[in-house]
Amino acid sequence: xxxxxxxxxxxxxxxxxxxxxxxxxxxxxxxxxxxxxxxxxxxxxxxxxxxxxxxxxxxxxxxxxxxxxxxxxxxxxxxxxxxxxxxxxxxxxxxxxxxxxxxxxxxxxxxxxxxxxxxxxxxxxxxxxxxxxxxxxxxxxxxxxxxxxxxxxxxxxxxxxxxxxxxxxxxxxxxxxxxxxxxxxxxxxxxxxxxxxxxxxxxxxxxxxxxxxxxxxxxxxxxxxxxxxxxxxxxxxxxxxxxxxxxxxxxxxxxxxxxxxxxxxxxxxxxxxxxxxxxxxxxxxxxxxxxxxxxxxxxxxxxxxxxxxxxxxxxxxxxxxxxxxxxxxxxxxxxxxxxxxxxxxxxxxxxxxxxxxxxxxxxxxxxxxxxxxxxxxxxxxxxxxxxxxxxxxxxxxxxxxxxxxxxxxxxxxxxxxxxxxxxxxxxxxxxxxxxxxxxxxxxxxxxxxxxxxxxxxxxxxxxxx
Numbered sequence: 300x301x302x303x304x305x306x307x308x309x310x311x312x313x314x315x316x317x318x319x320x321x322x323x324x325x326x327x328x329x330x331x332x333x334x335x336x337x338x339x340x341x342x343x344x345x346x347x348x349x350x351x352x353x354x355x356x357x358x359x360x361x362x363x364x365x366x367x368x369x370x371x372x373x374x375x376x377x378x379x380x381x382x383x384x385x386x387x388x389x390x391x392x393x394x395x396x397x398x399x400x401x402x403x404x405x406x407x408x409x410x411x412x413x414x415x416x417x418x419x420x421x422x423x424x425x426x427x428x429x430x431x432x433x434x435x436x437x438x439x440x441x442x443x444x445x446x447x448x449x450x451x452x453x454x455x456x457x458x459x460x461x462x463x464x465x466x467x468x469x470x471x472x473x474x475x476x477x478x479x480x481x482x483x484x485x486x487x488x489x490x491x492x493x494x495x496x497x498x499x500x501x502x503x504x505x506x507x508x509x510x511x512x513x514x515x516x517x518x519x520x521x522x523x524x525x526x527x528x529x530x531x532x533x534x535x536x537x538x539x540x541x542x543x544x545x546x547x548x549x550x551x552x553x554x555x556x557x558x559x560x561x562x563x564x565x566x567x568x569x570x571x572x573x574x575x576x577x578x579x580x581x582x583x584x585x586x587x588x589x590x591x592x593x594x595x596x597x598x599x600x601x602x603x604x605x606x607x608x609x610x611x612x613x614x615x616x617x618x619x620x621x622x623x624x625x626x627x628x629x630x631x632x633x634x635x636x637x638x639x640x641x642x643x644x645x646x647x648x649x650x651x652x653x654x655x656x657x658x659x660x661x662x663x664x665x666x667x668x669x670x671x672x673x674x675x676x677x678x679x680x681x682x683x684x685x686x687x688x689x690x691x692x693x694x695x696x697x698x699x700x701x702x703x704x705x706x707x708x709x710x711x712x713x714x715x716x717x718x719x720x721x722x723x724x725x726x727x728x729x730x731x732x733x734x735x736x737x738x739x740x741x742x743x744x745x746x747x748x749x750x751x752x753x754x755x756x757x758x759x760x761x762x763x764x
């Protein structure tokens with residue numbers, strides 16, 4: 300009994316180590332021989348093991364990774380992918396080693412069946428919940444049980460206990476306004492999802508996100524949609540009771556610590572109209588009116604997406620320069636007068652570990668630089684904390700550069716463009732690391748896409764719209 304327990308522990312540690320090694324740095328052309336949990340639909344012993352390709356560096360994986368996600372289908376109608384065939388075993392060398400190799404292989408397989416037969420199911424789900432997103436969708440093809448994890452309450456709970464991964468970015472391009480392009484900063488790869496339920500006759504823009512869901516608004520500022528880009532879980536929100544034909548600013552936040560408690564979406568117009576959507580009630584409400592001490596009309600900065608901290612949404616405004624906040628729990632509005640830095644343009648709010656940040660371009664004479672500020676809570680002033688490396692800023696000299704922030708949740712994606720330049724960079728607000736983003740090219744295409752707008756979202760496998 301003791302020897303069997305040690306063998307089980309040793310083998311488990313070895314398999315977990317492989318998973319963690321893959322998570323940190325996936326090796327090229329590496330296969331993991333991983334057995335699925337017991338599946339009552341399979342009775343033949345030779346189906347107990349499947350080979351799964353774990354490398355994301357292969358070009359075929361780059362092109363087909365999201366195809367696995369799409370093949371998975373909608374969360375309410377999941378389709379099972381065909382299990383991968385086991386990799387053919389190498390023929391044993393002729394000679395006296397043939398018998399020893401066969402005996403060792405059979406012994407290992409028998410031991411594996413004994414171990415994995417009674418392996419705790421919650422440990423399977425705990426490990427799988429911590430896999431990189433792309434690898435998870437490959438693992439779903441192993442068996443029916445793993446394919447149904449997205450609808451499992453226990454797996455959903457395991458996912459909520461995993462610290463949020465780096466945000467992904469859902470973007471659209473000027474060439475294909477109804478075709479999304481998702482960027483995974485961990486693998487530094489673009490994926491090209493489709494959201495079939497979005498109306499193709501309208502231009503629909505991603506405007507906010509929370510809990511793994513992305514909120515879309517049509518260009519006429521009338522209809523709202525919510526979708527999980529990974530699983531295509533989709534919802535069209537009810538029509539608003541207040542009709543506002545002008546532009547609106549949109550914010551989105553969770554009701555609690557996880558998506559299981561639902562979410563809220565708020566839109567606010569320049570004249571002070573606003574409404575709040577609660578996913579648990581599936582309706583829009585207007586809890587009250589904006590206080591009279593907040594100057595109207597709201598000169599909102601529509602280039603700046605709202606940020607959310609502990610259920611409070613912050614919108615950037617000008618005239619006077621500052622921030623307007625809305626507490627989704629108490630329903631109260633506040634205004635903070637905060638002077639903007641001199642020579643600032645294309646500025647937008649960001650958030651990092653509960654801190655309100657500002658990113659924008661500083662232009663003086665012919666020189667332009669991209670800078671980061673942090674809001675000081677005591678003085679309500681912006682303090683510069685970082686700026687783009689000078690050698691990068693030299694590329695902007697003498698050019699009329701415009702900046703768009705495509706995601707502001709701890710990791711920023713910034714689109715910098717002029718007539719002579721079209722560049723995407725990411726900036727990590729905590730590590731202060733600047734990185735260039737590879738060009739976004741459609742599958743089997745050559746021309747780089749011109750990213751027009753986007754939003755950051757934390758990928759969540761079990762988030763339902």
